[in-house]
Amino acid sequence: MAVFLVIVALSLVLFLVPKKFLYPLAFGLQALIIIFTSYLAVRAFAEPEALRIFFFRLTDNDIYLVIDRMSAFFVLTINLTLFTGILYAKGYLKSYYGSKNTSELALHYFSFVWLHLSMLLVCVLRDGLGFLVAWELMSLSSFFLVIFESEKKDIIRTGIQYLIQMHIGLAFLITAFLLAGMKSGGTIGFDGLPAYFDHYKSFGVFLLFFAGFGIKAGFIPFHTWLPHAHPAAPSHVSGVMSGVMIKMGLYGILRVLTSVHDGLLQIGVFILAVSLVSGIAGIILALVQQDIKKMLAYSSIENVGIIGTGIGLGTIGTAAGIPALAVLGYSGAFLHIFNHSLFKSMLFYASGNVYRQTHTRNMDQLGGLAKTMPATAFFFLLGATAIAGLPPLNGFISEFLLYSGMFRSLSASDFSLSLVLLGGIIGLVLIGGLTLYCFTKAFGIVFLGNARSDRPSHAREAERSMLFPLLFISLFMAAIGIFPFLIAEPLGKIVTIFVPDASLLNAALPPLSGISIVFAFLFLVIFLLFLLRSRLEKKRTVTMDSTWGCGNTAADPALNQYTARSYADYIETFTRHLAGVKKKYDPIEKDEIFPAGRTYESHNTDVFEDRLISGPTGRLMAFLEKIAVFQTGNIQHYLLYAIVFIAIVILLTLMGVMS
Amino acid sequence: MIIKAGIILLILLISLMFPGVINKTNAKIGGRKGAPVLQVLYDNIRLLKKGNVYSRTTGFVFRLAPLVYFASILSCVLFIPLGNHKAVFSFDGDFVLFAYLMALGRFFMILAAMDTGSGFEGMGANREAYYSMLAEPAFFIVIASLSLFTDHTSFYDLFNHLHPQSNLSYLIAFLAIYVFSLLALAENSRLPVDDPKTHLELTMVHEVMILDHSGFDLALIQLAGGLKFAIYGALIHNLAVPVSLPFALQLAILLGVEVIFAMIVGVMESLRARNKMMKNPQWLIAISALAVIAFLAVLIITRKFSLV
Structure with a gap:
């Protein structure tokens, strides 16, 4: 409590200090929070029992901070992402120091610190009132972060829209907590939920919770704030919001699930269905975007879908008595929560670097940045590979756990469950294929080929402070991807919350060391081929020439290539009812031998x-x-x-x- | 150990002659004499001796892609078991990694095509991404059917427990083989999805993606293409042949299966035309539909589906 008060007091000091001390103070504050809470989280992680710390006394009600392994996991994830976020903010905000006054910047840093604090509180408060207050603080502080560039009208509009949607979510949560608390006559809060769910039909109230938390998490159809708020916010904020804030919705759903013991099959199938729809529709909508940050926002919806798939599978596994499915589903979900916080913040920071240099988020104005910004391009490529679930990075491992869970449980399940699992497998494969499509587009259009306008012509590599966080994240990604056996034990410990029997746990987790050997071989072959080619090239002539253009050398290199719109053309026609793309142009008539200049417009809708x-x-x-x-x-x-x-x-x- | 190396070596050898057998069959049906079966190998040796020509537009991705592509396909070879001999890489869920390694290679080839900044190669990249997305589910559904049937989740166990179960296994194996053959055609950009012999960039899929690769890189890409065919052939062999046969016979049968598979591809390519581009999605989705039939058949065989 004392530490908390000190932090609160220090955060208020932010409004008093001059401009140049703002960043050091904010950074120091967050470092303090990170060190203190990480210490508590690590301590809580070691014990099977939850750590209870007295927080404060409200009238006659003691409020405790309760840190169990799941909370500890979320606390550590939040700390890591907020750490890279504040590191990245240094470089990203530098250009705003001229145009923004001290109090605007102070408010921004203040909100950032409070977003961090409120998210941590959300993870550890069990009391209904305390939780909802923290939840509200989280929405408010993120609102102030989103409207940083408040001189732009549409950003204010987006901010208000975000605030309204968050409060609709809050209304659902309040209703759900009150309903559960009043009916069971117990306490209002997570601690009162088991009493309710054990005696009453669970699905209705669970649905209320799901709607409330689902708005934050971005499950379709509750996702409509995401694609507007993420592009509007500065990149370090979008990275943090997409990396961890939307996960608070998932935390809520998981926390509620710990109290539900009856009717789990129904709930599990429901979560699985919503998640698969979110995954597939989310990535299709991402694919048709031209705005790079909007694309990333939709891809967050897809990833929430993957995580939800894991949660759904875990729930079904628990309900149907298939431990392998429960363990692998939940551990896949938890690992993907962590993985997504890594690669999504990385992609947002990298696209922030691009935006800083080119001042546009429109992919159709970019191109060829890999030559001028090689480090950013490299990190974006890593992020894209990981998010597409491709080996040898971390995204593959979490999807591998989900696949293993589904394949292993096929023979143990009855007719309808087999079909559900088949649906899960097909859904996950489709999501994988579509993500590959989407991120080859994103990386290919933005970083490869020729520039599509003169915007990228002045681009230079981002400064060190905007690359270091990316390097830091990539180390984690590579570590999880290449040495997945390292995370098996901690994952197993978190999953004990849902599957208490430890013996089942060890039997279910697949031997992940086999994967490492394959990757070692893969790297070795690539390295040997590289050496071989370098040696051969020394003896032979290597020529540089222009790209094969079918004999036509007069074509404008900027125009003679695919655009973000045309690359996604197949998907647009295939899914026109989902992502309606409206195009406006005059077609060239047959008798028009020398076509005159024309304009072309396209808009996509959700x-x-x-x-x-x-x-x-x-x-x-x-x-x-x-x-x-x-x-x-x-x-x-x-x-x-x-x-x-x-x-x-x-x-x-x-x-x-x-x- | 020696046996494992032997199997890998055999698959590598087969991969070198696979495209040659297809071409030879094509030529014979067309009334021509045709190039020697190992012509593709000669071509690749010559390519390895040549220097590279790179486009000025390209960067590190373009140079990296062929290496990653070849390495990932080569790693896939080490996942293939034969008879009752485990593959080098064999663990629960290995087929997921197998499929994703293939996807990794594809991912880099698509990016390399985008790196040239050419409209043609963008076309190929775009088609490859779209078609592979549509074809991918079929593989997983077939594996799901096999794992439902055998209660196992690695290539080795799937193939080893397929046939001893019951005679009905041949029904599943037949469907699986059919789906894998179609998938092999789609994955290797052969007819009816894509015509490797076409000379118009606008109608190509795979060929147009590699227009700007040359020398060492091109050789790697072509070798990897042969390997992919050989891998699918070996999978088909594993589905068709019971593991109880003696090992020497297995090897001979593997060789036979691969040659026959190549000849069938050759015959089919001589007798039919390429799909219209717009028809391809339907054709690819139909493969997955067939795979779902296999899954339903397993549900009936394992008596999970009953009317009561």
Whole structure:
């Protein structure tokens, strides 16, 4: 508690110090938080029992910080990502020091520190009120972070939209907590949930929790804030929001699941279905984007889908009594939570480097950056490889766990469960294939080929402080990818929360060391081939020439290549109902021998957003506008309304309706 | 150890002659004499002796890609068991890594094509990404059917427990072989998905992706192509042949299966035309549909599906 108060006090000091001390103070504060909480988390991780620390006393209610292994896992994940976030912020915010005044920057750092604090509190508070306050603090601080560039009108608009959606989520959560707490007569909070779920039908209240947490996590169809808020926020914020903040929604769902023991099969199948839809639709929507950060935002939805698939499989495994499925499903989900926090923040930081240099997020204006920004390109390539689930990086390991879980449980499951698992396998494979499609596009269009406009022409490699966090993250990614057996034990420890029997655990986790040997061989072959080629090249002539252009050398190299839009053309036609792409152009007529110049426009839409948000609100607005005919501005009319109103009241009273 | 090395060596040898057998069959049906079976090998040796020509647009990805592609396909060879001899890499879920290694190679080849900044190669890259996405589920569904049938999850165990179960296994094996053959055609960019003999860039898929590769890099890519065919041939062999046969006979049968497989591909390529580009997605999805039939058949055989 004392440490907490010190941190709160120090965070307020941020508003008092001059500009140049802002970053050191914020960094020092976060370092303090990270060291202190990581120490607690590591200590909690060692013990099977949760660590309970007295926090403060509210009227007659003691509030404790409860750190069990799952909380500890989330605390460590948050700390790691926020650490790279604040490291990256140094370089990224430098260019804003001229245009922003001290208090604006102070508010930004203050919100960043508080986002960190509130996320940590979300993971360790079990009491309903405390949890909801922390949850709200998290939404508010991230709101202030999103609207950093508040001089732009659409950013404010996006921020407000984000704030509203977060509060719809909060409303769901409050309802769910109150409902569960009142009915079971117990405490309001996570500790009161087992009492409720043990005595009442679980699905309804679980659905409320799922909706509330799902809005934060970005499950489709609750995802509509994500693709707007992520591009609007500065890159270190998007990295942190996408890397860990949306995971708080998943934490909530997992925490609720620890209290549910009946009706798990139904819940598991429901989560699996929603997750697979989120995964496939999310990545398809990512594929058709032109804005690189919007693409990454949609890809976060896809990854939440993969994590949800793991949670769903774990739940089904527990319900159906298949320990291998439960263990591998949950451990795949946890590992993917950690993995995604690594590679997604990496991709956001790398795209931040690109944005800093080129001042555009539109992929169709980029190209060829691998030559001017090789280090950024290399890290983006690593991130893309990992996110596509390809070996030898960490993304593969978590997907491997999920696949293993599903394949191993096939023979133990009955008819309908076999079909569910088959659906899971097909879904995961499709997500994998689509992700490969999406990230070859992202990397290929942004970093390879020729520049598509003059924007990238002045690009230079980002400064060291904006590359170091990427290097730091990539070490973790490579370590998990190449030495996956190292993480088996900690993962097993987290999963004990859901599958208490440790003997089942060891039997279920596959021998991951086999994978390392394959990767060693892979690296060896690549290295040997490289040496061989270098030796051969010394003896032979290596010529540089222009790309094969079918004999046509006059074509403009900037135009004679694929764009973000055309690369995704197949998917656009294949899935036009999901990601409606509207194109506007005059087709070339047959008799037009010398076509004149024309313009071409294309916009893509998100069917869920159209049907669920824009459509209904649009209709509501249209309806309200029609009602506005009463608002004539004429005083006589308003007097008439008053008289009509009084007449109606008298009439209704006389008829005995209002008594 | 020696046996494992022998199996790998045999697969490598087969991979060198596989494209030659296809071409020879093609030529015979077309009434020509045709190039020697090992012509592809000669071509590659000559390529290895040549210097590289790189496009000025390309960078490190373009140079790295052929190495990663070849290395990943070569690693896949070490996943193939034969008879009751385990592969070098054999563990639970090895087929997932097998499929993802193939995907890794593809990922880098697509990026290399994008690196040239050519509209043609972008076309190939784009098609490759799309088609492979559509073809990928079939492999996993077939493996899921086998693992449902045998209750095992590694290549070695799947093949070893397939046939002793019951005679009905041949029904599954037949469907699986059929699906794998179609997949092999799609993966190797052969007819009817893609025509390696076409001379128009606009209608190519794989060929147009490697327009700018030359010398050592091109040789690696072509060798990897042969390897992919040989790998699929070996998988088909494993599905078809019971493990109880003596090892020497197995090796002979493997050689026979691969040659026959290559000849069938050759015959088919001489007799039919390439799909329309727009038809390809349907054709590829149909493979997965066939694989689902295999899965349903296993559900019926294992009596999970009953009307009660």
